[in-house]
Amino acid sequence: MCTRYVYNGIDTIVGFNFDIDLSVWDHTVITEENRFYIGIKMPDGLYHSFHGINKNGNVGTLLYVHGNENARYIESEDCITISELTEKFIKAEISFDKALDIVKKKKIIYAPDATMQAMLSDKKGRVLIIEPGIGYRYEQENFSLITNYSILKPDITKPYIVSGDTRYEVAKELLAGYDKDFSVNDAFKVLKSVSQKDLWATRVSFVYSTEKNKVYYVLNNDFSNVFEFQF
Structure with missing residues (x-):
């Protein structure tokens, strides 16, 4: 369970809540010269960057x-997995325009081990929502928002909405109430309002200011203790 948004005000600000079951995924926050990411340990023994930010x-x-x-996963040169596409983007191996070109030309599929959708964005506030097997949407709005259900065809995932899960509705209402002065503090208020507890608790929350090229993040819902990482 995760929540992700982009807010285009005076500053383009990104917010993300990383909600996982610790028995399922091994994760750690990793900072490098050109990347900040939540590393997910995969069968190859490496921590992969499926959730992160590049200096660019x-x-x-x-x-x-x-x-x-x-x-569903198939081996074909005409396909690319959503995880591979997302990691290439975070590593800056491909640009936003290239990612858009790829989703237009190739079939986007799940990795063999997980069913995921994605949101990609750049410093200009352009957003690409990618839902494998359904489609994609390019937009540059006041704000863009996604959780764990389909945005493009909501009826497809509506039967699987967890009872009481109002993260999307709560975040949408809050984001719609802000103006162009939307700040890092505001961004954390939104994330805190939809943070999770218990088994699938929020383990990492990050906010990225494109204007400052700086990441602010908190661990395990401790919103009173904000770490900073400057590119």
Whole structure:
């Protein structure tokens, strides 16, 4: 369970809540010269960057979604997995325009081990929502928002909405109430309002200011203790 948004005000600000079951995923926050990311340990023994930020302003995040058959994994040169595409974007191996070109030309599929959708954004506030097996949307609005259900065809994942899960509605209402002066503090208020507890608790929350090229993050819902990482 995760929540991700982009707010285009005077500053373009990104917010992300990383909600996971610790028995399922091994994670750690990793800071490098050109990347900040939540590393996920994969079978190859490496911590991969499926949720992170590049110094150039690229921000990519994967979010769990109930899968559909049209996006199941197959080996084909005409396909690319959503995880590979997202990590390439975070590593700045591809630009936003290249990512957009890829989703237009190739079939986007799930990795063999997980069903995910993604939001990619750049320093200009452009957003690409990618839902494997369903489609994609390019936009540059006042704000963009996604959680763990389909935005493009909501009826597909509506039966799988967890009872009482109002993260999308709560965050949308809050974001709609802000103006162009939306700040890092405001961004954390939104994330805190939809943070999770218990098994699938929020383990990392990060806010990225494109204007300052700086990441602010908190661990385990401790919103009173904010760490900073300056590119």
